Amino acid sequence: MQRNWYELRLPPPVIDGLCALVMWALARALPQAQLWPQGQLWATVAALVLAALGGALALAGLAHFARARTTFNPLAPQHTRALVTSGVYRITRNPMYLGMLLVLAGWALWLGNAASWLGLPLSVALLTWLQILPEERFLRARFGAAFDDYLRRTRRWL
Numbered sequence: 001m002q003r004n005w006y007e008l009r010l011p012p013p014v015i016d017g018l019c020a021l022v023m024w025a026l027a028r029a030l031p032q033a034q035l036w037p038q039g040q041l042w043a044t045v046a047a048l049v050l051a052a053l054g055g056a057l058a059l060a061g062l063a064h065f066a067r068a069r070t071t072f073n074p075l076a077p078q079h080t081r082a083l084v085t086s087g088v089y090r091i092t093r094n095p096m097y098l099g100m101l102l103v104l105a106g107w108a109l110w111l112g113n114a115a116s117w118l119g120l121p122l123s124v125a126l127l128t129w130l131q132i133l134p135e136e137r138f139l140r141a142r143f144g145a146a147f148d149d150y151l152r153r154t155r156r157w158l
Contacts, residue, residue, distance in 0.1 A: 007134040008075050015126050016100045020107055023119035033114040040112065047110035054102025060088045061095035072096075074131060077138040085150050093154050097127050101157075124157070132156065 036043060064087045065072040071079040088095040104123055108116045139147045
């Protein structure tokens with residue numbers, strides 16, 4: 001199966017790390033977009049809760065992959081041995097990416113700057129384009145009708 005040169009090249013945590021840097025840079029470049037002072041206790045607590053939920057969701061996705069004895073290397077979908085559709089994969093097809101998005105949402109809360117929230121749609125767009133769509137093409141080729149049925153039952157993000 002052929003892929004475009006830009007697909008499956010950057011690990012998703014690197015993509016989200018770059019988005020986090022963009023969020024920080026936007027917050028610094030646009031101080032007039034500050035919604036509340038950084039370090040507010042409520043914002044810090046909410047950010048930590050979101051990050052913890054995101055981490056738990058991502059780890060749950062990894063645990064299901066481990067139980068199914070399939071790869072969780074996002075750069076090598078050709079090593080996939082099983083289509084995982086149970087547990088958190090009944091709710092979202094991408095719990096690991098959704099978990100990382102929740103961590104970014106926590107980061108945006110902590111930064112307290114309206115401009116930093118632009119990193120979330122950036123992350124969704126980049127992960128969808130560079131990672132999820134190529135993964136879906138591969139899974140469709142590997143699992144056929146079973147994957148198509150899964151697509152009909154379960155949303156990509158939420």
